[in-house]
Amino acid sequence: MKKLLPSLLLGGACFIAGAFVARPTAPDEITVPILRAAQQVFGLNFNDAQLDSTRRNLTGYRDSYEALRKIPLPNSVAPSVVFDPRPLRMRQAQLSATNSNAGKLPESAKVKLPANRDALAFYTVRQLGELLRTRQVTSEELTTFFLARLKKYDPRLHCVITLTEDLALQQAQQADQEIKAGKYRGPLHGIPFGVKDLFSAKGYKTTWGSVPYKEQTLDEDAAVVERLRAAGAVLCAKLTLGELAQGDVWFGEKTRTPWDVTKGSSGSSAGSASAVAAGLLPFAMGTETLGSIISPSTACGVTGLRPTYGRVSRAGAMALSWTMDKAGPLTRSAEDCAIVLAALCAAGPDARDPATMLAPNRFQYAFGTNIKKLRVGYLKAAFDQNYPTKANDQATLDVLRKLGVELVPLELPAISPAALRFVLTAEGAAAFDDLTRSGRDGQMVLQNRSAWPNGFRSARFIPAVEYLQAQRVRSLLIEQMDAQLKGFDCYIAPSFSANLVLTNLTGQPAIALPNGFTAAGLPTTITFMGQLYEEGTLLALAKAYQDATDFDEKHPPLF
Numbered sequence: 001m002k003k004l005l006p007s008l009l010l011g012g013a014c015f016i017a018g019a020f021v022a023r024p025t026a027p028d029e030i031t032v033p034i035l036r037a038a039q040q041v042f043g044l045n046f047n048d049a050q051l052d053s054t055r056r057n058l059t060g061y062r063d064s065y066e067a068l069r070k071i072p073l074p075n076s077v078a079p080s081v082v083f084d085p086r087p088l089r090m091r092q093a094q095l096s097a098t099n100s101n102a103g104k105l106p107e108s109a110k111v112k113l114p115a116n117r118d119a120l121a122f123y124t125v126r127q128l129g130e131l132l133r134t135r136q137v138t139s140e141e142l143t144t145f146f147l148a149r150l151k152k153y154d155p156r157l158h159c160v161i162t163l164t165e166d167l168a169l170q171q172a173q174q175a176d177q178e179i180k181a182g183k184y185r186g187p188l189h190g191i192p193f194g195v196k197d198l199f200s201a202k203g204y205k206t207t208w209g210s211v212p213y214k215e216q217t218l219d220e221d222a223a224v225v226e227r228l229r230a231a232g233a234v235l236c237a238k239l240t241l242g243e244l245a246q247g248d249v250w251f252g253e254k255t256r257t258p259w260d261v262t263k264g265s266s267g268s269s270a271g272s273a274s275a276v277a278a279g280l281l282p283f284a285m286g287t288e289t290l291g292s293i294i295s296p297s298t299a300c301g302v303t304g305l306r307p308t309y310g311r312v313s314r315a316g317a318m319a320l321s322w323t324m325d326k327a328g329p330l331t332r333s334a335e336d337c338a339i340v341l342a343a344l345c346a347a348g349p350d351a352r353d354p355a356t357m358l359a360p361n362r363f364q365y366a367f368g369t370n371i372k373k374l375r376v377g378y379l380k381a382a383f384d385q386n387y388p389t390k391a392n393d394q395a396t397l398d399v400l401r402k403l404g405v406e407l408v409p410l411e412l413p414a415i416s417p418a419a420l421r422f423v424l425t426a427e428g429a430a431a432f433d434d435l436t437r438s439g440r441d442g443q444m445v446l447q448n449r450s451a452w453p454n455g456f457r458s459a460r461f462i463p464a465v466e467y468l469q470a471q472r473v474r475s476l477l478i479e480q481m482d483a484q485l486k487g488f489d490c491y492i493a494p495s496f497s498a499n500l501v502l503t504n505l506t507g508q509p510a511i512a513l514p515n516g517f518t519a520a521g522l523p524t525t526i527t528f529m530g531q532l533y534e535e536g537t538l539l540a541l542a543k544a545y546q547d548a549t550d551f552d553e554k555h556p557p558l559f
Contacts, residue, residue, distance in 0.1 A: 027062060030055050030058050030059055030062070031055070032048050032051050032052050032055070035051040035054065035055070035058070035461070036048070036051060038461065039051070039460075039461075042460055042461075044437070044460055046457055050454070050457055051457075053449050053454045053457070054454060054457050054458040054461065056449060057425075057449075057454065057455065057458035058458055058461055060422075061422050061458070061461070061462060061466075063419075064418075064419040064420070064421070064422055064466075064470075065466045065469075067416070067418075067419040068419050068420075068466070068469055068470055068473050069469075071415065071473050071476065073469065073472050073473065073476075077472045077475055077476060078472065078475060079468050079471035079472050079474075079475065080323065080471045080472075080474040080475045080478060081323055081471050082358075084354045084357075088351050088352065091351035091354065091357065092351040102342035102345070102346065102362070102363055102364055102365055103364045103365040103366075103536075104365060105126075105187070105335070105338075105339070105365055105367065106335075106367050106368075108126055108127075108129075108130050110130075111123075111127045111130040111131055111134075111136075112136070113131060113136040113137055117145065120137075120142070120145060121145075121146075121149060121279030121280075121555075121559070122279045122332070122553075122555045123282070124282070124331075124332045124333050124335070124336050125187065125188065125191055125282050125283055125331060125332070125333075125335075125336040125339055125340070126187060126333075126335055126336060126339065128142065128191055128282055129186075129187035129188065129189070129190075129191060129339075132175075132179060132189060132190040132191070133179070133184060133187075133189075135179065135180070138172075138176045138190075139171075139172040139173075139175040139176050139179070139189075139190030139191075139192075139234060140169065140172040140173055140176055142172070142190065142191070142192055142234075143168050143169060143171075143172035143192050143234050143236060144169075144172075146192040146236055146280060146281055146282070147163065147165055147168060147192075147236055149278075149279065149280045150163060150236065150237055150275070150280045150281070151163070153258075153278055153280055153559060154280075156256065156261050157255065157256045157258060157261065157265075157274050157275070157278060157280075158240065158252060158253035158254060158255050158256060158271075159239055159240050159255050159256075159265070159270070159271035159274040159275045159278075159280070160194075160237050160238075160239060160240065160271060160275070161197045161205075161207055161209070161237075161238050161239065161240055161250070161252065161271070162197065162204050162205055162207075162237065162238040163236065163237050164201065164204055164235050164236060164237060164238065165236070167201075167203070167204075167235055168192065168234050168235060168236040171229070171234040171235065172190065172192075172234045175189055175190035175232050175234060176190065178232070185230075185231055185232040186231060186232065186343070187339050188228065188231040188232055188233040188339060188340070188343050189231065189232030189233075190232055190233075190234060191232075191233050191234065191282055191283070192233075192234045192236045192281055192282060193228060193233050193234065193235060193236065193281055193282065193283050193284055193285070194235070194236055194237040194238065194239045194271070194272065194275055194281045194284040194285070195222070195224065195225060195235065195237075195238055195239065195272075195284065195285040196238075196239055196240075196241050196268075196269050196271065196272050196284070196285055196286050196287060197209060197238040197239060197240065197241055197271070198241055198245060198287065198317055198318035199222035199224055199225055199238075199285060199316060199317050199327075200218035200220050200221060200222045200225070200316040200317075201221055201222065201225050201235065201238065202219060202220060202221050204217070204238060205217050205238075206218045206238070206318075207238075207250075207251070208241070208243075208244055208245075208318050209240060209241040209242055209243050209244065209245075209250035209251065209268075210243040210244050210250070210251060210444055210445075211243075211251045211443040211444055211445065212435060212440045212441070212443050212444065214251055218316070220316050221316060222315060222316025222317050223312075223313035223314070223315040223316055223317075223350050223352065223353065224285050224312065224313070224316075224317070224327055224344060225316070227313075227343055227344050227346065227347055228285075228340075228343055228344070230343075230346070230347070231343035231346070233343070236281060237275070237281065239270075239271030239272050239274075239275055239284055240252070240255045240270050240271030240274075241267060241268045241269060241270055241271065242255075242267035242268040242270055243444055243445060243446060243451075243452065244318070244320065244428075244432065244444075244452050245267075245268040245287065245289065245292060245318065245320045246267065246268055246446075246451070246452055247264075247266075247267040247268060247270075247446070248264040248265050248266055248267040248268070248270035248296070249264075249267075249445055249446055250270070250445070251445055255267070255270035255271050255274050256274060257273075257274060257277065257299045257300045257301075257522070258274060258277050258278035258300065258556040258558065258559050259277070259299075259300070259301060259521065259522050259523060259556045260520075260521070260522060261558070263299070263522070264299070265296050265299050265300050266295040266296040266298065266299035266300075267292060267295065267296055268286075268287070268292040268296075269284075269286025269287060269288070269292050269293050269296045269304070269330060270296055271284070272284035272285060272286040272296070272330045273286070273296035273297055273299065273300035273302050273304065273330050274296070274300055276300070276302045276330050276331065276332065277300035277301055277302050277555070277556060277559075278555075278556060278559040279555060279559055280559075282331070282332070282336075283329055283330065283331040283332075283336055283340055284329070284330050285327060285328070285329055285330075285340075286304065286327070286328060286329070286330050287314075287317065287325060287326060287327050287328070288306045288325075288326050288328065288504065289320050289321050289324045289325050289326070289424060289504065290324065290421070290424055290500070290501065290504050291496075291500055291504070293305070293306045293326075293328055293330065293512065294306065294495055294496075294500060294510065294512045294525070294527060295495075295496075296330070297330060297512035297525055298495055298496075298512060298523065298524065298525040299522070299523070300523065301514045301523025301525075301551075301554065301555075301556075302330050302331065302332065302512075302514070303330070303331050303332060303333055303334055303336070303337060303511065303512065303513055303514065303542075303546075303552055304328065304329075304330045304331075304337075304511065304512045305328045305329055305330075305331075305334075305337040305340075305341065305509070305510075305511045305535070305539075306326055306328045306504075306509060306510045306511070307326060307327070307328045307341060307509050307535055308326075308359070308507055308508065308509045308530075308532050308533050308534075308535065309324070309326050309355060309507030310353075310355035310356050310357075310358045310359055310507070311326075311341075311344075311345065311356070311359060311363070311509070311533065311535065312326065312327040312328060312341070312344045312345070312356070313327070313344075313349075313350035313352065313353040313356050314326075314327055314353050314355070315350050315352035315353045316352075318431075319431045320424070320427070320428050320431060321423070321424045321427040321428060321431075322427055322431075323423065323427065323471075324423070324424055324427070324504055324505065326504075326507075327344075328341075329341065329344075332552060332553075333543070333546055333552050334511060334513070334539045334542035334543040334545075334546055334552075335367075335539075335543050335546075337511065337539060337542075338365060338367075338535075338536075338539045338543075341363055341535060341539075342363055342365065345362055345363040348362060359533050360533060361533060363535055363536065364536045365536055365539075366536030366537050366539070366540045367539075367540050367543060368540075369536075369537060369540040369541075371403060371404070371405055371540065371541055371544045372403075372404035372405065372406075374405065374489040374490060374537070374541060375406070375408060375487055375488050375489050376400070376405050376406065376407055376408065376488070376489060376490050376491060376492065376541065377407070377408050377409070377410030377485075377488045377490070377491030377492070378397060378407045378408070378409065378410060378491060378492040378493075379410055379411075379412065379491065379492070379493045379494070379497070379499060380409040380410070381411065382493060382494050382497045382498075382499065383397070383494065387494065387496075388518065389494070389495075389516070389518070389524040389526075391516075392515050392516035392517075392524045392526070393494055393515065393526050395515070395516065396492070396513075396515045396526045396545070397492065399545060399548055399549060400492070400545060402548075403544060403545070403548055405541075407492070408488070410484065410485075410488065410491050411484065412481075412484065412498060412499060412502060413477055413480035413481050413483075413484055413502070414480065415473065415476060415477045415480060416498070417477065417498060417501040417502040417505050418498070418501065419470075419473075420470050420473065420474055420477070420501075420505055421501065422459070422462055422466075422467075422470065423467065423470050423471065423474070423505075425455050425456075425458065425459045425462070426459050426462045426467050428452070428455070428456060428459070429455070429456040429457075429459030429460060429462075432452070432456055435456070436453070436456045436457060436460070441453040441456065441457075474505055474506075477502070477505060477506060478505075478506050478507075481502070481503075481506045481508070485531060488531070489530075489531065489534070489537050489541075490528055490529060490530050490531070490537060490538050490541050491528075491529050492526065492527070492528055492529070493526075493527050493529055494526065494527070495512055495524075495525045495526060495527045499527070499529070500527075503529060507532060508529050508530060508531070508532060509529070509530045509532070509533075509534070509535045509538055510527050510528065510529050510530070510538075511527065511528050511530075511538060511539065511542050512525040512526075512527055513525055513526055513527070513528060513542055513545060513546065513551075513552070514551040514552050514554065515549070515551055516551060523551075523554075528541060528542050528545075
């Protein structure tokens with residue numbers, strides 16, 4: 001043991017006569033005995049089977065460290081994490097007391113109540129809002145309708161953790177009274193919705209989709225719940241998420257896509273995407289750290305917006321990665337995404353979430369934008385590769401060209417984002433430190449090498465130095481991204497490529513848009529990306545594409 005520890009703790013280095021000397025040889029294989037000794041330094045007590053599961057992760061981390069060490073880091077480069085010394089009291093005092101007007105939506109076409117009420121299941125938020133505003137239907141009627149659909153189809157989709165029926169009916173009745181009295185709050189007034197069950201809601205469990213938290217109740221409303229309630233929306237359900245925001249498997253089952261109920265909905269905003277796609281709710285809230293809005297939007301064929309990092313408050317939401325988590329809506333259309341985002345941003349920054357205080361402006365509608373005058377990039381190298389949804393993506397680019405959009409080839413920054421992924425795991429392990437050290441992670445449903453229990457254990461061996469070095473490289477990546485996007489308003493990317501990891505690290509907004517189907521009849525998406533805090537322009541381009549196509553109007557025939 002005495003001979004083992006020095007070389008172990010120094011990562012292949014040794015002491016000679018009191019001096020530190022790096023060995024030029026290749027790193028030794030990481031073995032269980034090495035990890036058994038190393039964990040003593042950290043005060044951990046994982047068993048041999050658990051340590052064996054971490055070995056592959058740690059080898060990957062070491063490869064990432066080596067890749068990052070090749071990137072020059074002058075002393076002047078600071079980490080991308082920003083320290084804010086202000087207590088909540090001071091942050092709150094500096095917030096503006098006035099709300100921002102998001103501007104005007106385009107005029108809505110006249111909407112009539114359908115003869116077959118079941119058709120309401122696939123109306124957009126805007127259409128339902130018009131029916132409510134013109135008092136052709138009541139919020140209580142809509143709420144009862146969608147609650148019935150949630151009850152009917154959840155046994156097939158496994159997308160609901162908790163129905164908030166009593167609260168929903170109470171809020172719907174209040175909305176009807178206000179609308180009748182002429183106190184109309186806007187296009188979300190009386191609209192039913194759901195939230196991913198990592199957002200807290202007073203009086204209801206917030207399970208985070210995981211057995212150790214199955215009975216957890218948090219005595220607060222998450223910021224998104226508060227702000228949507230202020231817009232008059234009606235909370236009907238807390239929806240499934242993969243355990244602790246990973247995948248589509250939770251303590252109750254596996255959430256399914258309504259396009260093929262034998263397949264998962266992807267995750268981690270699993271229930272939000274599934275419920276909207278099946279017409280069980282007009283919209284739902286999700287979150288993304290590394291694809292958790294884009295991926296289920298694709299599997300379920302809905303329109304999912306990942307706003308700029310810090311645009312939407314995460315107060316009252318489960319933290320997985322403080323520097324990467326983002327909250328956003330899953331809807332039927334880009335216009336619906338804009339309506340929900342406007343409500344979420346109406347009150348401005350939230351002192352409880354310092355990231356919201358970084359935005360230089362409030363969200364503004366920009367649907368009057370002349371898309372022909374936009375400078376739109378596309379990741380030519382990514383689109384030129386062979387991948388399953390290439391034909392649908394090429395067709396999307398053709399539609400944009402026919403609309404008069406000039407597509408300019410664009411390259412991503414030179415720094416590969418793959419080596420930075422352990423930043424997420426390190427922050428997640430810190431967020432769930434007690435879960436890991438207490439051994440309660442053994443209660444979680446998934447226990448394979450890719451699941452969180454092993455990921456969190458592996459992250460205990462990530463050195464603080466390497467985490468901070470990764471955040472410094474992330475600063476360089478942000479600067480490179482800014483330089484690459486100079487002069488561009490938006491750009492287009494395949495939904496699944498290096499761009500997905502990169503932009504979750506740099507914070508760019510993205511919207512996943514349905515753009516066709518596979519040979520097996522499953523939906524596909526393409527991703528439109530925007531400049532930081534410029535969701536208005538991004539959504540204008542997305543709406544123009546959706547106005548020219550009908551993929552956003554498709555819905556699964558079994559529902």
